Amino acid sequence: MRRVVVTGLGVVSAIGNSVHEFWAGLLACRSGIGLITRIDPADLNIKIAAEVKDFDPDRFFTPKRQDYLDRFSQFALVAARQAMEDAGFQPTDEQAHRFGAVIGSGMGGVGTCETGYRQMFEKGAQRLHPFTIPKMMHNAAASHISMEFGCKGPSMSFTTACSSAAHAIGSAFHMIRHGQADAALSGGSDAPIVFGVMRAWESMRVLAPGGADPKRACRPFSRDREGLVLGEGAGILLLEEYEQARARGAGIYAELAGYGATSDAAHLTQPGSEGPRRAMQLAIEEAGLNPEDIDYINAHGTATLTNDANETFSIKEVFGSRPRLVVSSTKSMHGHAMGASGALELIATVLAIRHGVIPPTANYTIPDPDCDLDYAPNQAREKCVRAAASNSFAFGGLNAVLVAKDLDFAGSR
Amino acid sequence: MSIDERVMGLIAREQHLDRNKVTIDSTFEELGIDSLDGVYIMFALEEEFRISIPDSVARQMKSVRQVVDDLTRYLENPEAFKAEAAAPLPVKPAGDTPSGGAA
Numbered sequence: 001m002r003r004v005v006v007t008g009l010g011v012v013s014a015i016g017n018s019v020h021e022f023w024a025g026l027l028a029c030r031s032g033i034g035l036i037t038r039i040d041p042a043d044l045n046i047k048i049a050a051e052v053k054d055f056d057p058d059r060f061f062t063p064k065r066q067d068y069l070d071r072f073s074q075f076a077l078v079a080a081r082q083a084m085e086d087a088g089f090q091p092t093d094e095q096a097h098r099f100g101a102v103i104g105s106g107m108g109g110v111g112t113c114e115t116g117y118r119q120m121f122e123k124g125a126q127r128l129h130p131f132t133i134p135k136m137m138h139n140a141a142a143s144h145i146s147m148e149f150g151c152k153g154p155s156m157s158f159t160t161a162c163s164s165a166a167h168a169i170g171s172a173f174h175m176i177r178h179g180q181a182d183a184a185l186s187g188g189s190d191a192p193i194v195f196g197v198m199r200a201w202e203s204m205r206v207l208a209p210g211g212a213d214p215k216r217a218c219r220p221f222s223r224d225r226e227g228l229v230l231g232e233g234a235g236i237l238l239l240e241e242y243e244q245a246r247a248r249g250a251g252i253y254a255e256l257a258g259y260g261a262t263s264d265a266a267h268l269t270q271p272g273s274e275g276p277r278r279a280m281q282l283a284i285e286e287a288g289l290n291p292e293d294i295d296y297i298n299a300h301g302t303a304t305l306t307n308d309a310n311e312t313f314s315i316k317e318v319f320g321s322r323p324r325l326v327v328s329s330t331k332s333m334h335g336h337a338m339g340a341s342g343a344l345e346l347i348a349t350v351l352a353i354r355h356g357v358i359p360p361t362a363n364y365t366i367p368d369p370d371c372d373l374d375y376a377p378n379q380a381r382e383k384c385v386r387a388a389a390s391n392s393f394a395f396g397g398l399n400a401v402l403v404a405k406d407l408d409f410a411g412s413r
Numbered sequence: 414m415s416i417d418e419r420v421m422g423l424i425a426r427e428q429h430l431d432r433n434k435v436t437i438d439s440t441f442e443e444l445g446i447d448s449l450d451g452v453y454i455m456f457a458l459e460e461e462f463r464i465s466i467p468d469s470v471a472r473q474m475k476s477v478r479q480v481v482d483d484l485t486r487y488l489e490n491p492e493a494f495k496a497e498a499a500a501p502l503p504v505k506p507a508g509d510t511p512s513g514g515a516a
Contacts, residue, residue: 062429063429064428064429067453127456127459127460129453129456130449130452130453130455130456131449131453134449
């Protein structure tokens, strides 16, 4: 069976616009959540989000190119450039035909969409900007990446809400594993901090209000948790077939070894435990590992009442009632970046394996009897991580779990 | 300002080009304006001149002079455009692709 390795990483996030800043922020337990600045939050009930900061499109794109790029495509391109530079991959003509771009996004160019609606319904415009469709389509990010880096193999987009990036990466992984491609830029991107989206999320009553200290608004697994905090950003990984990576002398972060995808087939917003449990089991099995080989789980950990208790229950079903593994939710710092979150969190997972440090769950204050695992509260922890999982469980009951491991770790099977 | 000055200024502004690069003899191709950019220029012209350019006329606009000529004609006699819009579309030559590309 062909092996798939991670050879490049790229990040645009609320806690930094490079892999280095992102990782340093996670280890320092630094929250990127604050009052919303991109839009006027005066009329919103929820006035906080995990916004990307200091992102100046002029630094990355000519004015003409910007005309074609929604913010979510800009994030994806910048993160992809980082991953390509990190990996030092310059595909030959032959390699380009076996190189794809598989990118998840929950909401695509929703900012462009809202601008169009405002023009039509507020200002009575009879015509819309002709780039409205090509900017807002969910596959725009994948298309722009394929154009910039000459990916002539299979490219596509995935839209499965919070699992978008994980499904994208899992599918790219399978493409390479099964010989359909030799390399792929894969991950997710979202830029949903626009008025209409914020209002719609408010109406679901799952957003944390924030209160006096927005930085502490997202408190996964803590009994005083109050909900999720909407975020934005992009995470992109360069995945390569192992022999190709080795032949060109690439640095390898970790092996992407397993992917489990399941559906609850039950409820649009209420998660079940069977789907998440089976997704974890399938991913571990495909990786050729046993549950006891997993040292760390980067949890879905949204900090909603329901997710955290349900995810804890599902983890215990797979790993036993008192597992020795560590679980953490980095959403407490980078927020819930929707279609990007599965990629940002897999990057955190891969870096935990690479550096032997587990990023913490920030803002953990009060133990919850329904959430009784080791969540690495408030402090990064040095620990050898041989293999780890990243969980993503979407609204709509669509679950995706990715398992990565140290290249040399064979597991106990 | 004359129509040709307004058109050239608009094309330069909307395409982020140096105004001096845009002349009455420039073709869209020379200015690096592809089919999608061309669609956007039609949109900007419609906003600027408060007019509606029929698709059949817009598709033929491939150079600055053509835009200026067509606009001048229209502003003198708006009915002429309407008549053109109502006329049946010319049969496409084989191998021609629609300006919007594959949907």
